[in-house]
Amino acid sequence: MFLAVAEGGTVRAxxxxxxVNHATIIRGIGRLEERLNTKLFDKLPSGYRLTDAGADIVELAKQMAMASSGIEARIFGRDQSVSGPLRLTxxxxxxxxLLMPSLAAFRTMYPDIALEVIGSTSLANLSSREADVALRVVVGARTPPENLYGTKLGAFHTGYYVHRDLLTDRAPPAAWLLGVNETVPSSWQPGGGIRIAAAPIRFAEMRSQFEAARTGMGISLLPCFLGDADPLLVRVPDAPVIHTGDIWLLTHGDTRQTKRVRLLCDHIRGAIRRHSERLAGRPEKWP
Known part of the structure; x- marks a missing residue:
């Protein structure tokens, strides 16, 4: 709790x-300050600020947290049972x-494994057991952190998609539907007679962007496995298919030999292999 307040700056964060409840945080910090007989935070209108005493012990507290997580990971790694909690991000x-049917099959095969599925674009801290297995798209030539055990499963491709009605005569102009860091492409122009609206539309997350494309708002860059599977969408004529990154399956060195971790990793590897043509943007080769 001390570290969470120190890093977040507020009790709510x-x-x-x-x-947990914010009152639990307040009580926990109060107990810690009472036990150490010192004030660790100044309580300001804007949040909590570390006192000199609090700042002096932050690094030691981080070391304690890492040691505690290391003990938990080491013990978890010795667990060879096919039951218990298992976190996948x-x-x-x-x-x-893409993978929900495969995860449902895994659940049927191993009903005593309490699988927790965490949908997120950020890399969970596997060292602190925020997750046991991570599936991530790594962009460019980067590789996962050295403290993680990683397997590259294949390439991930994206393409530009538009509602099929926007390719018809007298269709309204299509807006560029952009994510937070996306820009209008400058190296090619949409074919198929698509007219482009003057102002783009931006979205904070991909799911809304995808739904906007499905309603005919405009052109969106989407995972090929998502765009190719939707009957309302077609690829924009003359648009490229882009190798966006590589798919990595990641575990921590201390936990990767746990039996339920190995079972889930094997299951995901098989599922990604079966979907390789979809991920590569080759719908004509789908089974």
Missing amino acids: AADALA LPVSFATD
Whole structure:
């Protein structure tokens, strides 16, 4: 709790990070300050600020947290049972539109494994057991952190998609539907007679962008496995298919030999292999 408040700056941020009530955080900090007989935070209108005493112990507290997580990971790694908790983190679109049937099959095969599926675009801290297995798209030539055990499963491709009605005569202009860091492409122009609206539309997350394309708002860059599977969408004529990154399956060195971790990793590897043509943007080769 001390570290969560120190890093988040407010009780509410700490409560959200730890998934507890904010009153629990306040009581916990109070007990710690009472036990150490010193004030660790100045309580300001804007939040909590570390005192000199609090700042002096932050690094030691981080070391304690890492040691505690290391003990938990080491013990978890010795667990060879096919039961108990198992956390998987992966991009939301992979969970909802690609791998959910495979995860359902895994649940049927191993009903005593309490699988927790965490849809997220950020890399969970596997060292602190925020997740046991992570499926991530790594962009460019980067590789996962050295403290993780990683397997590259294949390439991930994206393409530009538009509602099929926008390719018809007298269709309204199509807006560029852009994510937070996306820009209008400058190296090619849409074919098929698509007219482009003057102002783009931006979205904070990909799911809304996808739904906007499905309603005919405009052109969106989407995972090929998502765009190719939707009957309302077609690829924009003359648009490229882009190798966006590589798919990596990641575990921590201390936990990767746990039996349920190995079972889930084997299952995901098989599922990604079966979907390789979809991920590569080759719908004509789908089974």
